[in-house]
Amino acid sequence: MQFSKSNFSEWFTDVLSEAGIMDIRYPVKGMPVYMPWGFAILRKIFSYLEGQLEDAGHEQALFPLLLTDNLLAKESHMLEGFSPEVFWVDAEDDGRKLAIRPTSETIMYTMYSLWVQSYKDLPLRIHQTVTCYRQETKATRPLIRGREFYWNEAHTVHATREDAEKQIAAGVDIYSKVYNMLGISFLPFVRPEFDKFPGAEYSIAFDTLLPDGKSLQIATVHYLGTNFSKPYAILYKNEKNERVPAYQTCYGISMRALAAVVAVHGDDSGLVLPSKSAPIQIIIIPFTKSPEIGEIEFKLKSFGYRCRVDDSGRRAGDKFYHWEAKGVPMRIEVGERELKGNSVKIAMRNGEKQVVKISELDKIGSLFEKYDKSLGEAHADFIEKNTYSAGSLSEIKKGGFVKFGWCGDDECAGKVKEQGVEIRGEIYGKKPVKLKCIACGKDGKEVYAVHPY
Numbered sequence: 001m002q003f004s005k006s007n008f009s010e011w012f013t014d015v016l017s018e019a020g021i022m023d024i025r026y027p028v029k030g031m032p033v034y035m036p037w038g039f040a041i042l043r044k045i046f047s048y049l050e051g052q053l054e055d056a057g058h059e060q061a062l063f064p065l066l067l068t069d070n071l072l073a074k075e076s077h078m079l080e081g082f083s084p085e086v087f088w089v090d091a092e093d094d095g096r097k098l099a100i101r102p103t104s105e106t107i108m109y110t111m112y113s114l115w116v117q118s119y120k121d122l123p124l125r126i127h128q129t130v131t132c133y134r135q136e137t138k139a140t141r142p143l144i145r146g147r148e149f150y151w152n153e154a155h156t157v158h159a160t161r162e163d164a165e166k167q168i169a170a171g172v173d174i175y176s177k178v179y180n181m182l183g184i185s186f187l188p189f190v191r192p193e194f195d196k197f198p199g200a201e202y203s204i205a206f207d208t209l210l211p212d213g214k215s216l217q218i219a220t221v222h223y224l225g226t227n228f229s230k231p232y233a234i235l236y237k238n239e240k241n242e243r244v245p246a247y248q249t250c251y252g253i254s255m256r257a258l259a260a261v262v263a264v265h266g267d268d269s270g271l272v273l274p275s276k277s278a279p280i281q282i283i284i285i286p287f288t289k290s291p292e293i294g295e296i297e298f299k300l301k302s303f304g305y306r307c308r309v310d311d312s313g314r315r316a317g318d319k320f321y322h323w324e325a326k327g328v329p330m331r332i333e334v335g336e337r338e339l340k341g342n343s344v345k346i347a348m349r350n351g352e353k354q355v356v357k358i359s360e361l362d363k364i365g366s367l368f369e370k371y372d373k374s375l376g377e378a379h380a381d382f383i384e385k386n387t388y389s390a391g392s393l394s395e396i397k398k399g400g401f402v403k404f405g406w407c408g409d410d411e412c413a414g415k416v417k418e419q420g421v422e423i424r425g426e427i428y429g430k431k432p433v434k435l436k437c438i439a440c441g442k443d444g445k446e447v448y449a450v451h452p453y
């Protein structure tokens with residue numbers, strides 16, 4: 001099957017189905033099924049993320065799915081922000097209404113208040129990979145917006161503001177590594193007041209661009225200050241023996257990481273996977289029944305590659321199409337002629353081909369490096385080409401990253417929104433750039449806007 005990426009929306013749906021990523025036929029709105037290939041890719045991405053979190057001092061735990069209404073109500077912004085989206089369960093607990101987690105702050109922090117007693121218990125860094133549930137009012141879309149979403153959330157507690165803000169930088173760094181591994185470029189923004197996480201002092205979010213020019217938010221990092229530790233009583237005894245509220249952060253990445261990989265790298269033949277996210281990195285297509293095929297497979301596995309031989313009865317051409325559609329980064333063809341020359345034919349998913357000696361298969365790591373690098377560079381180029389400055393409201397187009405000055409007023413943000421784009425904030429970690437507001441002409445700072453999903 002051929003796909004046409006020029007009609008991106010249709011292409012995206014077709015590829016999800018043909019590559020065996022999602023099945024959207026499950027009869028509950030916003031709850032598609034992850035098929036084995038799709039879930040295997042998702043787990044590769046999340047295993048990498050979990051490894052990075054653990055290297056940076058986080059521990060994994062698993063908290064319950066249900067909470068009671070009074071837990072949600074403890075932090076007023078939480079209740080306000082999430083109430084319309086909460087799924088309530090038709091059962092009670094001690095006369096309390098039960099809800100399914102829309103996110104896990106209220107659940108985890110209830111326990112944190114018991115676990116954190118002294119400054120010796122800090123910092124506390126815990127993460128979990130779970131599904132959360134929200135009644136989406138907007139149109140749902142597989143991997144982009146659903147009523148069930150799969151994510152990893154990390155929640156940390158610190159003795160000082162300074163230590164918590166260091167953790168914010170560490171969270172941004174971990175997520176940057178994940179997207180760097182995936183060859184996905186993004187911009188990290190400090191969200192404007194009107195767009196921050198309910199209860200956060202400030203929020204940082206990563207936005208990327210998909211091929212249709214719309215932006216997708218692919219990670220968030222929030223500084224909570226003491227906004228949650230006060231109502232949830234996450235207090236610790238300091239060196240003076242006083243019980244004081246702790247400082248908190250939380251951050252998350254969802255299945256949108258997989259959406260970005262599919263959308264950004266895929267082509268008219270289907271999926272294109274960065275090598276570390278591929279459940280199978282090398283597919284061997286044999287044109288002979290020689291025992292040497294098994295030896296080549298064994299050798300590649302011993303080098304640490306995820307490798308499989310396609311010895312199914314399908315025609316060679318069908319095998320090529322099948323594994324190309326699934327995005328397998330490297331195909332190795334072995335026939336009598338190749339074996340006589342003690343070599344194999346290698347074709348990368350991006351079209352690069354070469355003949356490699358069997359004795360030199362230990363050097364194919366450089367082919368993966370080159371391949372991954374080219375995927376990352378192509379997306380970085382795409383973002384650069386689709387980032388522009390606007391000097392007046394009429395210069396704003398729908399699509400890409402547009403930068404201009406903004407005074408911070410909601411009214412001016414509204415005028416920008418009338419142009420079809422939304423202000424996403426200033427770049428995190430960059431010195432603010434002074435610029436006159438695009439809407440009112442008053443003093444302002446440089447911000448970016450996008451046409452979001």
Ligand SMILES: [Zn+2]
Nearest residue numbers: 407412437440
């Ligand atoms: Zn203004």
